[in-house]
Amino acid sequence: MASRAQPIEPWIRAAASIAAALVAILTLGTLAAVARRAEGLGGLGSADWAALRFTIMQAGLSAALSVALAVPVARALARRRFPLRRLLITALGAPFILPVIVAVLGILAVFGRSGIVNDILASVGLQRISIYGLWGVVLANVFFNLPFAVRLFLQGWAEIPAERFRLAASLGFSPRDVARHLEWPMLRSRAPGAFATIFLICLTSFAIALTLGGGPRATTIELAIYQAFRFDFDLGRAATLAALQLALCALTALAAARFTLPSGHGAGLDRTVWRWDADRWLSRITDGLVIVAAVAFLLTPLGAVIARGLPALGDLPAPVWKAAGRSLAVALISTGLTVAMALPMALALAARRPPRGLETIGMLPLATSSLVIGTGLFLMLRPVVSPSDLALPVTVAVNAVMALPFCLRVLVPPARELAGGFGRLADSLDMRGWARLQHLTLPRLRAPLGFAAGLTAALSMGDLGVIALFADQDSATLPLQLYRLMGAYRMDQAAGAAVLLLALSFALFCLFDRGARGHA
Amino acid sequence: MLELDQIEIEQDGFRLCADLAVPRGQKTAVIGPSGAGKSTLLSAIAGFIAPCAGRILWEGRDITGLPPGQRPMSILFQDQNLFPHLSVARNVALGLRPDLKLSRLEWDRVDEALRRVGLTGLQDRKPGTLSGGQQSRVALARALIQARPLMLLDEPFSALGPALKTEMLDLVAGIADETEASVLMVSHDPADALRFASHTILVADGRALPPRDTGELLNDPPPALAAYLGK
Numbered sequence: 064m065a066s067r068a069q070p071i072e073p074w075i076r077a078a079a080s081i082a083a084a085l086v087a088i089l090t091l092g093t094l095a096a097v098a099r100r101a102e103g104l105g106g107l108g109s110a111d112w113a114a115l116r117f118t119i120m121q122a123g124l125s126a127a128l129s130v131a132l133a134v135p136v137a138r139a140l141a142r143r144r145f146p147l148r149r150l151l152i153t154a155l156g157a158p159f160i161l162p163v164i165v166a167v168l169g170i171l172a173v174f175g176r177s178g179i180v181n182d183i184l185a186s187v188g189l190q191r192i193s194i195y196g197l198w199g200v201v202l203a204n205v206f207f208n209l210p211f212a213v214r215l216f217l218q219g220w221a222e223i224p225a226e227r228f229r230l231a232a233s234l235g236f237s238p239r240d241v242a243r244h245l246e247w248p249m250l251r252s253r254a255p256g257a258f259a260t261i262f263l264i265c266l267t268s269f270a271i272a273l274t275l276g277g278g279p280r281a282t283t284i285e286l287a288i289y290q291a292f293r294f295d296f297d298l299g300r301a302a303t304l305a306a307l308q309l310a311l312c313a314l315t316a317l318a319a320a321r322f323t324l325p326s327g328h329g330a331g332l333d334r335t336v337w338r339w340d341a342d343r344w345l346s347r348i349t350d351g352l353v354i355v356a357a358v359a360f361l362l363t364p365l366g367a368v369i370a371r372g373l374p375a376l377g378d379l380p381a382p383v384w385k386a387a388g389r390s391l392a393v394a395l396i397s398t399g400l401t402v403a404m405a406l407p408m409a410l411a412l413a414a415r416r417p418p419r420g421l422e423t424i425g426m427l428p429l430a431t432s433s434l435v436i437g438t439g440l441f442l443m444l445r446p447v448v449s450p451s452d453l454a455l456p457v458t459v460a461v462n463a464v465m466a467l468p469f470c471l472r473v474l475v476p477p478a479r480e481l482a483g484g485f486g487r488l489a490d491s492l493d494m495r496g497w498a499r500l501q502h503l504t505l506p507r508l509r510a511p512l513g514f515a516a517g518l519t520a521a522l523s524m525g526d527l528g529v530i531a532l533f534a535d536q537d538s539a540t541l542p543l544q545l546y547r548l549m550g551a552y553r554m555d556q557a558a559g560a561a562v563l564l565l566a567l568s569f570a571l572f573c574l575f576d577r578g579a580r581g582h583a
Numbered sequence: 584m585l586e587l588d589q590i591e592i593e594q595d596g597f598r599l600c601a602d603l604a605v606p607r608g609q610k611t612a613v614i615g616p617s618g619a620g621k622s623t624l625l626s627a628i629a630g631f632i633a634p635c636a637g638r639i640l641w642e643g644r645d646i647t648g649l650p651p652g653q654r655p656m657s658i659l660f661q662d663q664n665l666f667p668h669l670s671v672a673r674n675v676a677l678g679l680r681p682d683l684k685l686s687r688l689e690w691d692r693v694d695e696a697l698r699r700v701g702l703t704g705l706q707d708r709k710p711g712t713l714s715g716g717q718q719s720r721v722a723l724a725r726a727l728i729q730a731r732p733l734m735l736l737d738e739p740f741s742a743l744g745p746a747l748k749t750e751m752l753d754l755v756a757g758i759a760d761e762t763e764a765s766v767l768m769v770s771h772d773p774a775d776a777l778r779f780a781s782h783t784i785l786v787a788d789g790r791a792l793p794p795r796d797t798g799e800l801l802n803d804p805p806p807a808l809a810a811y812l813g814k
Binding site: 070484485487488490491492493494495497498499501502503506507 | 629630631650651652653657658660663664666668669673677678681682683
């Protein structure tokens with residue numbers, strides 16, 4: 064191999080190394096802190112083992128249901144053309160930046176004790192159902208992950224060449240033949256990856272379990288860590304649980320890595336292929352019903368929150384506004400931090416010979432959880448400072464690190480494209496350092512950088528994770544304040560705060576994403 | 584003088600040896616069958632590929648280890664010669680200063696270079712709004728302003744029509760004469776070589792042979808070249 068890998072610029076190498084060190088401290092360092100404090104599995108009681116079982120069960124059920132339900136929805140979307148189809152497919156990406164707590168509030172408004180569904184059940188004389196517990200947790204997880212799975216499958220459908228469908232039509236295939244010969248092989252290749260990814264996401268379910276689960280029969284490990292921490296102040300047990308969570312996540316992440324998943328932001332999702340096989344009135348009706356049902360399932364909860372929250376916006380208590388200010392500050396600072404870490408890491412990864420291990424370090428946050436990091440940081444910081452004084456800085460750091468893998472996933476492909484397309488020209492013109500960053504890298508990566516920043520800002524804005532471990536009365540973020548309002552049954556104010564949180568999250572996303580694209 | 588002192592290039596199992604010299608100011612074509620390593624040879628001279636043996640010398644100075652941007656040469660690639668997000672003037676200005684901090688005097692030189700290639704008035708346009716020929720002219724204006732003693736052309740005009748290509752080659756010849764630069768031009772068209780280059784390097788069978796008079800070489804081609812030319 065004589066090809067001269069153009070050496071990575073010194074500033075990129077240095078910045079990427081600092082970023083990698085920071086990620087390593089926050090993931091591996093906290094892991095070490097947790098492991099040192101953990102008491103061995105003997106320290107766990109039966110409740111903790113129940114939490115382990117519940118975690119796996121809810122994640123498995125959520126992943127299975129999301130994947131299974133996504134198949135008919137994606138199939139209907141893939142073979143129908145209708146107004147607003149494009150918008151609908153774009154909107155399927157929105158749950159990623161939707162604050163969990165807002166969605167939970169919406170799900171409660173629809174399926175909760177006095178929600179729409181129960182009112183209907185009661186009006187026809189049926190018993191009201193309770194949403195708290197396993198099925199509530201699964202429902203909320205499906206709400207978040209069904210759209211993700213639909214997008215994955217939709218991409219699969221889009222990747223089946225149009226000529227195959229033409230060939231199938233010329234051979235007189237029935238819908239069943241098409242399913243067997245064209246669709247089933249695609250689904251079989253994608254479903255395992257989709258299942259594993261969703262399973263992994265649901266393993267670290269905290270905010271959903273906190274609000275819809277709880278009690279001895281519906282506690283996830285994340286929630287158990289929180290309870291061991293906040294209520295029992297049993298640091299040893301929290302550490303042991305964190306170690307257990309970490310092992311579970313790492314094993315799943317390893318297993319999931321075996322199924323390669325195509326990136327979810329692929330082009331061509333809105334392409335339609337004429338489907339001769341689906342041109343029958345029966346499949347038209349079922350497809351229509353499936354799409355309407357999916358849209359209703361996804362939109363009604365949000366509509367309910369907004370309808371209830373909008374009037375309450377005017378008289379939100381002062382602490383909510385203060386919390387909103389804190390959340391904005393946290394979101395903006397962690398966005399800056401994430402971009403400052405992700406950009407040099409992506410540029411280094413785009414080099415022909417990327418530094419060893421950098422990619423693995425960049426993906427480490429996926430294999431851990433925000434409460435595990437939080438526990439570790441608490442153990443590390445406690446001898447030095449009072450952790451509650453650092454609630455917001457810790458939240459900033461954890462949010463920044465947790466968003467990093469997503470940002471890298473967004474940034475690395477265009478960074479590679481940039482290096483491949485213009486690297487040699489820039490090298491031949493001796494563009495280095497600030498000149499190269501200013502005149503080549505930033506202008507060319509503007510759009511993906513804006514998208515990554517928007518994702519990070521919205522994720523950080525809506526995050527209800529590590530802040531719950533550390534916060535006291537004076538350092539609550541907006542999602543935590545919203546949770547407290549729910550806990551106090553001030554549901555109108557909670558809905559108002561949810562509308563505020565929703566608006567701020569989407570505004571931040573659009574600000575970065577659109578702002579970057581507008582001038583590109 | 585450019586000297587390739589017994590260099591060996593190896594890339595993905597492909598080997599190319601060269602031991603030759605190109606005198607200052609000479610226009611030299613590099614021809615040979617496709618896949619023979621013409622572009623690879625240019626990439627090695629430009630510094631994008633490190634030879635696994637031998638030295639590259641410019642006026643007696645060893646430049647084998649220099650990064651591409653610090654070598655005494657400008658290069659035009661087959662495509663992607665311009666940054667699409669920068670204006671025409673800024674693309675040219677990069678040839679003077681990669682940080683684009685030009686003095687008024689230097690901006691005047693940019694305008695002058697654009698005038699020289701016939702693009703007056705297009706300073707503020709983006710490359711995407713120009714025709715293929717105009718884009719080539721912008722890249723040539725940059726090479727002109729770089730005024731490096733060696734110009735490497737890796738078939739930058741292959742996408743242009745025959746008339747336009749001839750026009751560009753004449754422009755290159757003019758610029759090279761103005762800056763007293765040597766030119767190494769990869770080509771798969773013997774007519775281009777005859778028209779433009781007094782000498783020609785034949786790349787075939789893993790070797791780049793020393794430059795020979797273009798007319799003589801084409802009139803009496805060695806077997807590898809004869810097979811390529813279909814003679």
